[in-house]
Amino acid sequence: MTRCATALALCLGLLSQQLAAQDMSAPASLEELIPDSAVEDPEGWAQQGDQPDLPSPDDGPVPELEADSPMEAMPLLTIEAPEDLQLPDPDPVEADEPVEFATFEDVIPPLPEGSGERISDELVLVFPTERSLFPERDEFLDRFKALSTIEGLDDDGSQARLSAQARADEELLQRMLRTYGYFDGQVIRSVVSPEDRPDADYESSIARFDIIPGNRFTIGTVDLGNLSQTGTDYDDLRAAYEVFPGDPLSLDAITDERYDLDTALGESGYPFAAIDDPELLVDHARAEGDVTMPVTPGGKYVFGNVTSNLDDFLSGRHLARIARFDPGDTYKRSDEMDLRRAILATGLVGSVSLTPVEVEAPSEGQPGTVDMEVEMTKAPLRTVAGSIGYGTEEGIRIAGSWEHRNLFPPEGLFRVRGIAGTREQLLGATFRKNNFRGRDRILTLDAFASTLDYEAYDARTASLVGTYERVSTLLFQKPLSWSVGLELVATGEREADADGVFGPRQTYLIAALPLYAQIDTSDDLLDPTRGFRVSGRVSPEISRSDSSETVYVRNQADFSYYQQMSDSLVLAGRARFSSIPGASVEDIAPSRRIYAGGGGSVRGYGYREIGPRNSEGDPTGGLSAVEFSLEARIRTGMLDGTLGVVPFVDAGSVGDDALPDFRSIKFGAGIGLRYHSGFGPIRLDVAFPLNPGPNDAAVAVYVALGQAF
Structure with a gap:
């Protein structure tokens, strides 16, 4: 228009x-x-x-112009074409150089021979047959299976759905190739139905991806910002970031090594170090990628003091005592985190945060100083606990306790406890001081009065026990544990005679010096899978009764070994040897003798039911004992791998002499279930005595937390 x-x-x-x-x-x-x-x-x-x-x-014919109209006077212009018009032929143009055309093979090389990986009924990946062309194939496959859209969604037989998912998986494969450094790689996608390929072994539509990785790119330059400002620490810190020019390019390594460098900075005295996200510039012409990751070290420091926002509750002096560093030590982030865990392990705080605070800046090549500022909130300090249970050998047992975990700051616990049961009654009070005079050292004073009523004897006892120890906890398993103590006991006991009638009560005054040590190389306190434990108990004791004095030594040695045979099988074995040299059985109070049997001893028999017996068949205890246990701990994979089965066999014997007696050894066997919870296995064992005596039950059941040993 x-x-x-x-x-x-x-x-x-x-x-x-x-x-x-x-x-x-x-x-x-x-x-x-x-x-x-x-x-x-x-x-x-x-x-x-x-x-x-x-x-x-539509208005009809157009009116004709009048004769005198100017429009009428305009003549028509007519041009006639020439009859014989001939144009000369153009001269031919000769090329200066011959023109060569590229062949198709020069532009796109032929595909390498491939081998397929059938992942599912509707998914196939094809890789180069020559493994050297793509050595990351197995890892690549495992990763793809976990992320694949086709694998992750249900198969409804729809080809339209499969085509859409195949497009998403194609993008995923391209990203994964770049992750491994194959920036020129190709992914050829095809969705084939059985009608399209009647010669193929396809029962339904299938998505096929041909992976052509191409050449893997390498690392070009690596720029780590101001890391060189760390001076003499630079070489070690640079070695921590294991990405170097010429290395095969891997986005995983570029990212993961950042955390290794961050850890190295934190362990080398740089509490304020900062690392920006890494960037990668890929140059296809060089087939290289240049890495840039700005690092700001922030200066080197040593530890100063520890300060507390609740000084009357947990003082800075006490927190410094349980820290694994001293003022002047090079700052280490692991020491900071360890102190945080130790504060939480006291059970006295609900939350805690530690902040390095500069008190002196680095100068003239010397490190600065940082104080550790501790911010805490109090947790509930009082606990009321109770339990009720029943056992075929022990009858009804009701236990209760009240405690205040910081009644005597810092970490001074006071507990009152009581037991009311068919066989046992007890009332006691305990004072415990955690982290006393050092990290993980515990001072305990325990006073209690108890009664024990068994078929073979009963006892009325008052005890005062003091121990100073360093033992493993659920948070801090220690390779070496030890304990020293002092025990004062006044007990009145009587034994049943051949007719089951109790004789006169005999009073014993006992002073003991119990000592304990353990070497533990196992990998877990409640559920070990490898390593061993060796422990020994020695308790020299003096016993005075009826104006006679007896000196003897109670000894016990334990050895356990754990061997992981596969991801689902652990073999475990245990041996125990006990002995009391220096006295006869009659000179030792019945409650201080050696017994065997029960869930922590020989399963299949009652608690303390193995050993010499009187004419009524009641155990009287002995001067020595040997115990052996062997079990296979099998993970079934049921309930998401939390359920395990444990067949086991135990053996044990108690003798009248100080040397172990193997003549009357008892055997028990059974099977157990283990529910592996987040805090440890819950144990249920059902055991049967293999050579029971007349007073032994046909079956015994045990429930507890943790493995049997």
């Missing part, structure tokens, strides 16, 4: 020049065709488009 309007405007402009000298009043026929407004403003009139006043074909 615009070009037509412009041409019409041009014609009207010429007409306006011819009619300029004429009177503006024109014949009606001409006025109808060209109004005066068109003559005055031809362009504006032409831009209005079709005017309602102009005639249209």
